[in-house]
Amino acid sequence: MANITSGVHVADEVCCIFYDRKVHKCLPPxxxxxxxxxxxxxxxxxxxxxxxxxxxxILVGDVGVTKSDTFKHFVGMLPEKDC
Incomplete structure (x- = not known):
């Protein structure tokens, strides 16, 4: 786990997802x-x-296929009673 100055740890999975999204790789379709x-x-x-x-x-392959309105789906994923 990564540790930052706030004292809140960051799970390794979060770091992996962040770096995978940040780095654009040449990948097959x-x-x-x-x-x-x-x-x-x-x-x-x-x-x-x-x-x-x-x-x-939301996966890239879901956009337009299983999720017709990506923005609406994303908003629906947000917690209702949390900031």
């Missing part, structure tokens, strides 16, 4: 479809670690 277009992160239950919110992601 099937691999490009598996790239994450959007991902929600949240604090762990004990509020000490930033983690990936399970099931809250």
């Amino acid at each position: 099937e691999e490009i479809k598996k790239r994450k277009k959007a991902v929600n992160f949240c604090l762990s239950v004990d509020k000490k670690c930033i983690i990936v919110e399970e099931g809250k992601e």
Whole structure:
């Protein structure tokens, strides 16, 4: 886990997702479809670690196929009672 000055740890999975999204790689079309277009992160239950919110992601291959309105789907992934 990465540690930053705020004292909140960052899960390794979060770092991997961040770097994968940041770096544009030359990939075959099937691999490009598996790239994450959007991902929600949240604090762990004990509020000490930033983690990936399970099931809250949009893959590049989902856009226009299983998710016709990507923005509406993304807004629907956001928590209603959290900032």
